[in-house]
Amino acid sequence: MPQVESNQHFGDSAALAAMTDERLMLVFRLGNSEAFTELFRRYSNPVYGFFRRRLENPARGEELAQETFVAVLRGIERYEPRATFRTYLYGIAMKILMAERRKSARRESSAPAAVDLTADPCVEAAIWVQRAIEQLDADHRDILVLREFEQLTYDEIAALLRLPVNTVRSRLFRARAALKAFLLPLQQEMRNEP
Amino acid sequence: MSAELHGFQPEEVMAYLDGEITGERALALADHLQQCAECSALADDFCSLSQQLIAWKIEPSPLVDSPAILGVEALTAEEAMGAFKFDKESIAASLPAQEPAPAVGRRSSLLSSFLDFIWRPRIQRPWMWALASGCVVMLIVSSLSFRMGRVAPSRDDTKLNAQAKRVGADVADATDNSVNGTRNTVTAEDLRAFNKELRANESKIDNLPINGGKHIDFTKTDSQMSREPARKIEEMDTSVHSELATKVTGLDTAVHSEPAADTVDTAVVPVQIIERTASLSMTVKEMDAARAAIEDIEKRHHGYFAQLNTEGQSEARTLTVSLRVPAGELDTTLGELRKLGHVDEEKQGGEEVSYQFVDLEARLQNARNTEKRLTGLLTKRAGKLKDVLDVERELASTRDEIERMEAQLRNMENQVSYAAIDLKLREEYKPALNLAPPATGTRLRNALVDGYKSAVESALGLVLFLFQEGPTILFWLLLLFFPARWTRRKLRALAAQKQSLAGAL
Numbered sequence: 200m201p202q203v204e205s206n207q208h209f210g211d212s213a214a215l216a217a218m219t220d221e222r223l224m225l226v227f228r229l230g231n232s233e234a235f236t237e238l239f240r241r242y243s244n245p246v247y248g249f250f251r252r253r254l255e256n257p258a259r260g261e262e263l264a265q266e267t268f269v270a271v272l273r274g275i276e277r278y279e280p281r282a283t284f285r286t287y288l289y290g291i292a293m294k295i296l297m298a299e300r301r302k303s304a305r306r307e308s309s310a311p312a313a314v315d316l317t318a319d320p321c322v323e324a325a326i327w328v329q330r331a332i333e334q335l336d337a338d339h340r341d342i343l344v345l346r347e348f349e350q351l352t353y354d355e356i357a358a359l360l361r362l363p364v365n366t367v368r369s370r371l372f373r374a375r376a377a378l379k380a381f382l383l384p385l386q387q388e389m390r391n392e393p
Numbered sequence: 394m395s396a397e398l399h400g401f402q403p404e405e406v407m408a409y410l411d412g413e414i415t416g417e418r419a420l421a422l423a424d425h426l427q428q429c430a431e432c433s434a435l436a437d438d439f440c441s442l443s444q445q446l447i448a449w450k451i452e453p454s455p456l457v458d459s460p461a462i463l464g465v466e467a468l469t470a471e472e473a474m475g476a477f478k479f480d481k482e483s484i485a486a487s488l489p490a491q492e493p494a495p496a497v498g499r500r501s502s503l504l505s506s507f508l509d510f511i512w513r514p515r516i517q518r519p520w521m522w523a524l525a526s527g528c529v530v531m532l533i534v535s536s537l538s539f540r541m542g543r544v545a546p547s548r549d550d551t552k553l554n555a556q557a558k559r560v561g562a563d564v565a566d567a568t569d570n571s572v573n574g575t576r577n578t579v580t581a582e583d584l585r586a587f588n589k590e591l592r593a594n595e596s597k598i599d600n601l602p603i604n605g606g607k608h609i610d611f612t613k614t615d616s617q618m619s620r621e622p623a624r625k626i627e628e629m630d631t632s633v634h635s636e637l638a639t640k641v642t643g644l645d646t647a648v649h650s651e652p653a654a655d656t657v658d659t660a661v662v663p664v665q666i667i668e669r670t671a672s673l674s675m676t677v678k679e680m681d682a683a684r685a686a687i688e689d690i691e692k693r694h695h696g697y698f699a700q701l702n703t704e705g706q707s708e709a710r711t712l713t714v715s716l717r718v719p720a721g722e723l724d725t726t727l728g729e730l731r732k733l734g735h736v737d738e739e740k741q742g743g744e745e746v747s748y749q750f751v752d753l754e755a756r757l758q759n760a761r762n763t764e765k766r767l768t769g770l771l772t773k774r775a776g777k778l779k780d781v782l783d784v785e786r787e788l789a790s791t792r793d794e795i796e797r798m799e800a801q802l803r804n805m806e807n808q809v810s811y812a813a814i815d816l817k818l819r820e821e822y823k824p825a826l827n828l829a830p831p832a833t834g835t836r837l838r839n840a841l842v843d844g845y846k847s848a849v850e851s852a853l854g855l856v857l858f859l860f861q862e863g864p865t866i867l868f869w870l871l872l873l874f875f876p877a878r879w880t881r882r883k884l885r886a887l888a889a890q891k892q893s894l895a896g897a898l
Contacts, residue, residue: 247454261455324448332449346411347446353413368413372404379442 212237220284228275239268242288249292249349254299263299267292286355289345293359331381339374346371399432401425406432410439666747668808669720671727672815677734680710680820687714687816690729694722699813705820712818723812730816737819750805757798764791 215223215237227234246267250260270291271278278287332340341360345351353371357364401422408414409422426433677683684703691698696718704711718726731739767788771781831839 243454248451251451252449257452264454324445325450328446328449347443348449353408353411368404368408372407375407375439375442378446379438382442382445 221280224278224284225280228278245349246288246292249289250296252344252348253296263295267295270295282358283355285351286358289349289351290359327382331378334381335374335377339370339377342367342370343374343378399425399429401432403435406435407439410436666750666809667743667745669723669812670742671723671812672740673730673736674738674817675734675736676819676821678821680712680818683733683818684712686733690726691716694718694726709822710820714816716814716816717811718814720810720812726814734818746805746809753798753802753805757795757802760791760795760798764788764795767791
């Protein structure tokens with residue numbers, strides 16, 4: 200009995216921590232809110248980073264991250280473990296991001312990226328990476344960031360962007376090659392430093 | 394790097410490093426990378442690129458350690474319960490204490506239990522919602538039928554409920570204030586003790602033989618009292634229950650004329666307070682004499698005219714009088730008025746206002762008591778400025794209510810002490826006989842004026858007729874002209890043909 204199972208065995212947070220994301224979602228759907236807490240704990244940072252790397256406003260990124268989890272809550276009844284939870288979660292995040300970009304485009308033209316110099320001790324390297332990624336094509340950039348920062352597999356990226364896996368792989372290869380070319384001056388500069 | 398030489402595409406190297414290639418192909422590629430310097434350099438480039446990308450770090454999410462996690466879960470609860478506003482503290486305060494759960498999560502087990510309870514799938518099932526809705530509808534219907542089965546609430550009960558509502562609203566305000574920390578909250582023991590006392594009083598009052606077994610509805614008051622702060626309990630008890638007791642005693646005395654139970658304060662209530670009215674419609678021979686007689690009657694009985702109207706000049710005059718006389722002299726006054734002429738119609742009525750009178754007096758007394766208590770509060774207790782202002786506002790409201798009730802009481806006393814007589818006198822019709830003929834010049838002048846008026850009227854009538862009926866006549870003439878002409882010509886032709894035939898024969 201799923202109900203009994205959720206009440207008896209899923210109350211322990213250690214047991215919840217050992218579960219897969221998809222199982223946690225099912226447990227949460229059965230009524231155990233601790234499962235959602237565990238999912239939130241696992242993905243709050245990645246989802247926040249997802250928005251933070253794509254938006255200029257950190258506060259807005261925080262709001263959208265929370266909005267993503269709210270969307271997960273609202274859609275809990277419709278959730279079916281056809282794909283991985285990560286794909287599901289980032290799919291929601293991607294839709295929210297697209298909506299946000301549409302709204303921003305209507306509101307105002309995109310301002311030059313404001314870099315938070317206090318965000319990281321390796322400020323210069325971070326700025327180089329950020330600017331190099333910004334120079335990529337939008338299709339390549341999304342795939343690269345999903346792979347490098349969100350650590351999604353090729354299948355997950357393909358499912359998320361609704362592309363063939365081979366297309367994902369070839370685009371990722373081209374993105375990395377282009378990024379390497381953009382970052383070459385940085386590498387040389389770093390090598391020249393004593 | 395060409396695939397023909399190395400046997401692997403560069404994309405495969407990248408995919409291998411990403412963990413996307415498994416099995417024998419991965420083993421073969423691993424061996425190849427150890428042997429091929431070019432492919433190994435490519436792999437190093439990919440690894441180096443990934444290492445460089447790590448430099449773009451993002452600060453930790455502020456959501457993790459913030460209470461926002463509870464906010465997100467609260468939204469779940471809110472959605473699950475419709476428009477219910479989720480307040481963790483209030484829910485935790487309202488729920489009974491539970492044993493600590495074995496869970497080692499950060500959140501309290503109480504909150505988890507609550508969220509688990511409202512998120513149980515069985516509540517989400519539609520048939521459960523339908524069943525619950527049906528139960529609620531049945532409850533409402535049964536409650537309504539139960540209320541309708543009883544006697545409809547009287548005006549007194551309605552007033553009482555209204556006052557209970559007012560007090561309830563004040564109580565709600567006070568509860569809100571207590572939540573905001575401006576007042577001391579009431580403990581659960583206080584509420585239980587108060588509810589117990591309240592039920593005891595209710596049962597006592599319910600047992601009284603009120604108006605043929607009619608009960609007074611305490612439901613609303615009880616439900617509102619269940620969340621009362623201590624400050625309002627005393628006020629509720631004195632204002633509502635004291636009034637109830639007074640009212641019940643009054644009703645009981647007036648209707649059954651039996652002594653009330655000793656648990657209720659007995660008030661001195663008049664047996665019957667009746668507001669008397671009468672109306673007379675009469676025909677008199679001499680209007681002037683009748684009017685003089687009426688004025689004499691009014692003076693002798695120490696009454697007054699509330700209204701007096703006369704109509705007509707010399708023939709068939711009418712006089713309408715609204716007379717107020719002391720209630721005790723109503724019968725005598727009516728007897729004297731009847732002697733003035735022929736009585737065409739007479740009506741008498743009496744409205745018992747004992748209940749209203751007693752109710753008003755009781756409410757006035759309670760309001761005065763409240764005023765005294767509020768004045769005492771102002772003089773003795775030093776509280777916060779907001780509390781003082783609240784008491785001042787309440788005091789002003791109470792005084793306003795007292796003045797209004799005193800005016801009502803005076804008006805009611807006046808109405809009761811004076812009876813109203815509506816008198817309508819009509820003089821008998823006496824046409825005057827005028828035998829003197831008018832002068833010749835006057836008659837000629839009158840004839841001339843009448844002739845002129847007649848000529849103007851007839852000319853005007855003709856013009857009006859043409860304006861009014863002219864368009865219609867014109868329309869039909871146009872419509873019938875051509876058929877008539879055609880018919881006339883045909884008839885003429887036929888006549889001519891007959892004539893020629895006759896001539897030929």
